[in-house]
Amino acid sequence: MDKRSKIALYVIGAVILFMIIAEVTKPKALNWRDSYSAADKIPLGCYILFNELETFSDGEVLISERSVYEYLKDVDTTASKSLVFINNYLSFGSEESKTLMDFAKKGNTVFLSGNYFYGNALDSLNIVVERQYSNLYKKESNHKFTSPSLQKNNRLFKDVIENSHFSSIDTLNTTILGTVTTKDEDNYDETYPNFIKVDVGEKGGQFILHTNPFAFTNYHLMADNEDYAATVLSYLPKQQIIWDNNYKSGRKVVTSPLRYILNNTALKWAFYISMFSLILFVIFRGKRTQRITPVINKLENATVDFTRTIGELYYQHGDFTNIIEKKIQYFLEFVRRNYYLDTNQLNQNFIEKLAVKSSNTKEDAKALIDYLVFLKSKTNHTEQELIELNKKIEHFTKQKL
Structure with a gap:
């Protein structure tokens, strides 16, 4: 190896070493992504809530890592249970909605806390959720309980909040448990229900719906808002709780070895350095041994023909x-x-x-x-x-x- 090659390798090694030191020593940025996962200790995770949930459960808290349709097939429903969902949005397919409704009609409780909901089961409850799209994360809101004895647990959420409310409810079967008050453009108070209970079936089943999932995150539970969250959960009957850990924005999904590598900081940088070194090796080595590259015709794009064929097949049937x-x-x-x-x-x-x-x-x-x-x-x-x-x-x- 000549002198120039040695100098180039030393420079490359010094640059890589500097990059590693800079990456290891730099402070980590605070992760503000929506998670609601029981394992996440980030501001919008639910690590604190999950570890305190046994207070409200009659026995060990069960954890669902699968869809509602799959999980409830294997659950013993001879004793009433409470199924708890907390996420920024909750969407259920037709089979999941039917399963949820059947679960509630057997005398169980379904607790849903989210900014907006989708699914046939929720449509059958005759409720409509409206999101306040203006001033997201900025507009403070006052969350109150309708019960006079719980007024001391009302809370004003000043930040890290998205405001939603129920714009339409079935007044015959629905009980309003709490409200949210915000200021309109003219600085007048606007109050809407945001915490309701809907009775289902003849065995005491119920849906409890709440539109402020942020109240259950680590951030607000450490910001003197824990009494509000605890009061909301106190409306759950004293029975065994099933914690949903599947319908989460922060659910851990590892589908390939490469995804696992890129989600781990140390492995990610080892992968990048290996790729960078390999590229350098190919560049320097290729100057001496590279052969004439044959011309390869570009592959035809058959996507349009395939789409047209599938469309015609649906149409013919x-x-x-x-x-x-x-x-x-x-x-x-x-x-x-x-x-x-x-x-x-x-x-x-x-x-x-x-x-x-x-x-x-x-x-x-x-x-x-x-x-x-x-x-x-x-x-x-x-x-x-x-x-x-x-x-x-x-x-x-x-x-x-």
């Missing part, structure tokens, strides 16, 4: 419902990707923003969104509805194209 569902999904993805809009709530606020960002009229935007909502509410669809949906989407997206 008259599966219009499947095609409509996919067209709606692709359109909403188009909106999220091009206009950076949240498509979870297709309300009036969403329609106004979509009309402005897409350069369409408000009437066109409302007509299309109303038609999407109408189609999503149906279980079976016709060819004419598919044609009409396609026309409306093509007319609406012509501004983008």
Whole structure:
């Protein structure tokens, strides 16, 4: 090895050593991602709550790491239990919703705390959740209990909070347990229910719904808001609790060895250094031994042909419902990707923003969104509805194209 090669290797080694020292010694940034996982000690994790949950449980706290449909098939329901869900959003499919409803009708309790909910079971409770999209994480809110004896446990949440409330409830079967009060643009108080109980079945089953999952995070439990969280959980009957650890934004998912490596700081940097060293080796070694690179024709993109074939197959079999569902999904993805809009709530606020960002009229935007909502509410669809949906989407997206 000549002198120049040795100097180059020394310089590369010094740079790598400096990078390692800098990475190891730099302070870690505080992780503010939504988690709600029992294992996470970050501000928006639920490590503290989970370790105190036995206070409210009759016996050992059970942990569900699977979907509701899978987990409840193996659970003994001869004794009543409370199933606890806490996450920023909670979404249940048709089978999961049916399982939840059957579980409650047997005399059990389902506790849900989230900013917004989806699922047939929640639709059958006749409740509507509305999110306050303005001033997220900034607008302070006063959370109060309706019971006069619990007023001392009311709390004002000043930060790290997203405000949601129930805009519609079934007054015949629903009991309001708590409210949230915020200031409107004119500095007047606006009060809405945000903590309710819905009776289900004839065996004392119930859904308890709450729209402030932030109250149960490590951040607020260490910020003098623990009495509020404890009071909310005190409405659970004294029975065994099942803690959901599956429907979590911070759920640990490891699907490949590479993902595990990249999630571990030490292994990640070892991987990067190895790749960097390998590239340098190839560059320097290739100057002497590289052969003429043969021309390889670019592979043809068969995605369009494949998509066309699958679409024709659905169409020939008259599966219009499947095609409509996919067209709606692709359109909403188009909106999220091009206009950076949240498509979870297709309300009036969403329609106004979509009309402005897409350069369409408000009437066109409302007509299309109303038609999407109408189609999503149906279980079976016709060819004419598919044609009409396609026309409306093509007319609406012509501004983008």
